[in-house]
Amino acid sequence: MGGKYRITGDKYPHMGRPRRRGRLILAAAASVVALGLAGWGTLQLIDVFTGGNRKASAADQKTDCLSAKPSAPAKALPEPAKITVNVYNATPRSGLAKKAADELKKRGFTIGKVGNAPAAYDKKVAGPGVLLGAPSATNGSFPVLGTQLQGAVPKTDARRTADVDLILGTKFKAFSTPQSAAASLAALAKPAPAPSC
Template identity: 35%
Template sequence: MRALVVVGLLAVLALTFVVVAVVRDSQSGVGAAKGCPDGWPLADVTLHEPKDVKINVLNATDEPGRAGTVADDFRNRKFQVQKVGNAPKGIDDVAVLQYGPKGVGSAHLLRAYFLDNAESKYDEKRTDDVVDVVLGNGFQQLATTTEVNQSLGDLGAPVAPPGSCPAPAADK
């Protein structure tokens, strides 16, 4: 009987501690745009699902039709492919991801599909939420679902690029 009283007392103390910690949470506004310098763009750092990600697939390789094949792969993975076309040749990397403040979270997801081997090019003046996926000569194939999940775990959460602030959830 004495053990039940001790366990019950410990449970009440733990519950009280949790309630006090939640009520007195001083980090509720951390990561939001509070204290953001004037003129800095607000970056959407939400990690989106593929169905909510808009992309343009551009071919900068020597292989004709590569963008169409990769665009079909992205469509099969539920991405919203907006445009398919060519880009100036000469990219030796796997891919280059070009995006603005509204595409930060989407680009973060796409990095996982290239196992973090894609170069990121952030343009603070870009106003759309579309990410340009420019395929380079180093590209072979998109990662599998398992590889994407592992890569996302390694990448962690999306962060606002230098010169931008994370947008509060209500502003996205």
């Protein structure tokens, strides 16, 4: 071969793209991040299955127990014998108030007036019943009497006496069973359980 340039030897120069270091650095950084995330995920799984840092969680639990409020004392609810119940029938069924009053008397309540509901409630109570009394009855007589009739709606009026009206509505079928009422009453009287520490 003639010419200005002459190739000597048995190796030929390879013409290739110059290497870019930016891609290498980016690939190295991505692999480091991926390895770090994999390691962190492994540690999280180990903590989940072994219970993590038990000393720290025990200390947190003690702090939570110290800051928790003490349980409320048992509510002083009146006994059924101390609650005078006036039973009124707001349904078209005759004799319902008398039957309901007899049942409540068997369960220990003191019975007051028995008869038809006042005009404001007569045939206007769609649910099982309405408990009507003074505002002070909301924390005493209403919860106790409410255990006998699930779904009764408590309402207050301006009376100053301690008696409570039970106005039977159209959905009234029967009182709660004595066992169910007793269980509900026991649950009302119990204080909320304290957190176990």
